[in-house]
Amino acid sequence: MVLPEGWCQRWRHGRHSFVPRSAGGFRSEHYSVEPVDVATARGFVATHHYAASWVVDRYRLGLFHTAGGTPNLIGVAVFGIPMSKKVLTNPLPDWEPYVQTLELSRFVILGDPQHPGATPGVAPANIESWFLARCFEHLAARDVRGIVAFSDPIPRTVGDRMVMPGHAGIIYQASNAVYTGQGTARTVIMLPDGTSLPARAVSKIRRAERGHTAVERRLIALGAPARIGPDPGAWIRDALVSIGATPIAHPGNHRFVMATAARFRRRMRIALPAMPYPKPTCLPGAPWCRGRP
Numbered sequence: 001m002v003l004p005e006g007w008c009q010r011w012r013h014g015r016h017s018f019v020p021r022s023a024g025g026f027r028s029e030h031y032s033v034e035p036v037d038v039a040t041a042r043g044f045v046a047t048h049h050y051a052a053s054w055v056v057d058r059y060r061l062g063l064f065h066t067a068g069g070t071p072n073l074i075g076v077a078v079f080g081i082p083m084s085k086k087v088l089t090n091p092l093p094d095w096e097p098y099v100q101t102l103e104l105s106r107f108v109i110l111g112d113p114q115h116p117g118a119t120p121g122v123a124p125a126n127i128e129s130w131f132l133a134r135c136f137e138h139l140a141a142r143d144v145r146g147i148v149a150f151s152d153p154i155p156r157t158v159g160d161r162m163v164m165p166g167h168a169g170i171i172y173q174a175s176n177a178v179y180t181g182q183g184t185a186r187t188v189i190m191l192p193d194g195t196s197l198p199a200r201a202v203s204k205i206r207r208a209e210r211g212h213t214a215v216e217r218r219l220i221a222l223g224a225p226a227r228i229g230p231d232p233g234a235w236i237r238d239a240l241v242s243i244g245a246t247p248i249a250h251p252g253n254h255r256f257v258m259a260t261a262a263r264f265r266r267r268m269r270i271a272l273p274a275m276p277y278p279k280p281t282c283l284p285g286a287p288w289c290r291g292r293p
Contacts, residue, residue, distance in 0.1 A: 026126045033134035036062035036076065044076045045106050055105040056081040058098070059144070061135045063109065063127070075109035075127075077135045079147065083200050091180055091257045091272045092146045102139070104149035107132070107171070128171045140261035146268055147260060150183065150253035153278070168278045172256040180272040182252035190246045192222055197245065205236045219243065254278055 036044075041060035055078060063075030079102040082088065088097035095101045109128065136147070151167035169177070189197040197215075204212040216227055224239035257272075259265035 026130065028130060030065060030067040031127065031130070032064045032066050032071065033061055033131060033138070034064060034071075035138070036060050036073070040073070041076050041078060044073060045078065045108060048108050048110060057105065058102055059139060059142075061138060063131045075131055076106065077104065077131065078106035079103065079135070079139065079144070080105040082148075083198075088146075088148055091148055091255070091270050092268070093271050094269050095145050100143060101146040101148065102144055104147050107149075129174050132171065132175055136258075136260040140264065144260055145264040147258045149177070149256045149258065151256070152253050153182075154188075154248070154250055167254070169254050169256050172258065173277050175258060177256035177258040178270055178274050179277050180255045180257055180270065181275050183255050185252045186250050187247050188250040189240065190248055191219075192244050197240075202236055206233045208232055 038057065038060065041057070041062065042054050044062075045054060057078050057080040059079040061077045061079075062073050063077075064071040065074050066072075081098050082103045082105075085097045087103060088101040092101045107128075109131070139147070149169070149172055151169035151172070153167060169179070173179070186199070189199075189202070191197055197219075201211075201215045203209070205215055212232070216224075219236075219239050220226060222243045224243050227235045227239075229235065255272075257268075257270050259268045
């Protein structure tokens with residue numbers, strides 16, 4: 001199930017909600033986009049994004065609601081470095097990866113103003129494209145020319161609760177991104193909290209690489225036993241079994257390619273074939289599916 005273009009997705013405390021675009025209400029003079037520090041961006045993503053995980057970041061930009069005098073952070077976009085350089089060089093071979101090209105790693109905007117603890121000034125409908133455009137202006141001024149972004153089409157559930165309904169990249173489609181198909185099919189380890197454990201995280205534990213302790217703490221918080229013994233490979237295998245982690249076949253994320261400015265778009269060579277945009281599908285109970293089979 002993927003979100004259709006008539007709806008805007010929002011997040012708060014890892015729970016999604018939807019705002020119909022017809023609701024409108026966006027006034028650009030009430031918002032600003034500014035750089036934010038790592039701690040602020042990381043805390044916001046960890047609190048509100050369904051993945052609740054961080055990435056190797058290069059630029060972090062915040063969406064602020066400014067009406068009322070005190071700027072209030074209501075959204076974060078993180079542009080970072082993917083695990084493999086090929087993520088950038090396969091679609092954009094002519095520009096320098098990690099410098100002139102980056103991945104849009106996280107993009108989250110607050111919603112559900114009725115949620116306990118909600119802050120005022122939650123973003124209305126139709127703000128996503130404006131936020132992304134302001135981010136691109138910031139990046140283009142620093143000679144970042146091309147952005148690769150992915151959307152995950154696979155829903156995430158915890159018990160009977162839908163954590164993430166699956167994405168078709170509607171915001172990228174609305175921004176005239178070029179769709180280049182789906183990434184590599186793979187097996188994804190789904191954790192009991194609805195998040196996934198990347199293969200890279202498992203590799204960090206097995207090889208005792210930098211960052212492995214954070215992955216271990218995450219699994220222990222989900223109920224895995226503390227690591228005992230010299231064999232990290234055996235521990236990660238037993239830990240995943242003990243918490244009920246489930247491997248699923250993933251068809252690959254949707255991949256979109258965008259230029260940050262018109263001057264770069266005219267010179268951008270995409271080495272992968274362009275394909276028709278993925279279309280949204282229905283899910284029983286979703287607000288856009290009412291009255292439809």
